[in-house]
Amino acid sequence: MTATAVEQGDRKAADWWATSVIRMAPGVVELRGRPVQDLIGSSSFPALIWMMLLGTEPTAGQARLLEAALVAGVDHGPQAPSVAIARMAATCGVGLNSAMASGINVLGDSHGGAGQQCVELLHEVVALTSQGESPEAAAAAVVARWREHTRYLPGFGHRFHPVDPRRAPLLSLVDTAVAAGEVEGLHATAALAVEAEINRGRARPIPMNIDGATAVIYAELGFPAPLARGLFVLSRSVGILAHAWEESQSGLRNKGPIPRDVLPTHLGQDG
Template identity: 50%
Template sequence: MTTTTAEITTAAPASPEDRLKDWWSTSIVDIEPGRIAFRGYPIEQLIGRIGFAEMVWLMVRGELPSPAQAALLEACLVAGVDHGPQAPSIAIARMAMTCGVDINNAMASATNVLGDVHGGAGQAALELYLAIDARQRAGAPLAEALEAVLRPLIAARQPLPGFGHRFHPVDPRAPRLIALAREAVAAGTIGGAFVTIGLGVEDWLAAAKNKRLTVNIDGVTAVIFAELGFSPMLARGLFILSRSVGIMAHAHEQAQQGGRIKGPTPPAFGYRYAGPGRRSLTEPD
């Protein structure tokens, strides 16, 4: 079959206005004068009718969660808000406030240090669970999947994210979240595959290391985030959202307490100098 020139149609070029509008494309928010809608819901219908955890879910997932899903997400957000002024992000927020900046600067300074080492363990743990789950989906039993994913990490002496804690023998936040996750499995809110994987990692580690490294806040929230269908990137984002509450509270408290240019320790404690001994430049001839 041949096509004549008359049958060939060419799409009209986009107008400058359309090209400008297409520069940023979003399915999250629709705003016009006098109207604001999130994921299609007018803001006036959301205010006073849904909670903050539900709003978070709507914004990042596009749909509203069930009440049980929202409650499980909120439990994770509550659990991660703070871990004391010795946590680097919290300490930075407090020090920043004593330098005369405002609360937004202190909060930004604090959240900027929440990276792979401090703040990224939940994301890494979820990635670990997904790797184990992928092997199971390919047909491997759990024990084989655990061995295949975890043994190389142990052999390379890499720390396993989400297990053990430098301060707590047992992270006091974890058992309650595990209990809530199990209740959610029993109620049919979540499937339970990642609960099994997370607790399986804990058991595998106990056998491999001959000591029990219990799941911590990062490991258990990663289990719940995986069960709820959040991506690893959002696991980190949700932790930072949660910890921002503690950061804000500490920054505000420090502002009330006052203090000026406070460093990480009182000046009287000093620090250890490890450089060369006292020396001087040779005088020129």
């Protein structure tokens, strides 16, 4: 093999996982071009998440807004399938990593995906307003289009909370960020217009929930819609870890989804 062929082979191997996220060499760890030793003790975790995902550095206000969204989504109790599954797995003799992965792996379209879907919905409203439509008219058009395919509008209503307690503080922080010029507020306006549209004529309101409020934040901060789901998973992983650890300390083994003295209803045999 010629020297040129060897060099080409080395380059092909080096390019296999080419990345701008990190540069790692003996004695060197740089994250997005920043030496890790300069980040340790000076960068907040939300600011580091921003830098790793978007490749830029947030302002202090943007980092605080991202942190608020991450804090808000940390946990919602064992009623959530992801948490219940992690707790069950923790009693089965697996490690914390397996228990966490078991829970995280069920964060899909129905459980965990509403934030991404709501960002997509809000993008549609903002796109129409950028073409000259009023927020109200844009919201009406987008809601009508979505309802051609589903009655469910992601980011609105909650199976447990009449009013999600996380909604108001998150939207208040968005208002503060808009006033400070940290974000534009276009997606917040869109979300409120959608909320007004879906509640038009209703005696019992359907308010924005945690998925809607965090979708506003992620969209305002410029995160692509798929990252809204990834950021939710990152946030909820903290709660999943806490539950898996708590359950692992209980001393119980092979804990199932219902108490052992409760037998599932038998539906009988066909035929």
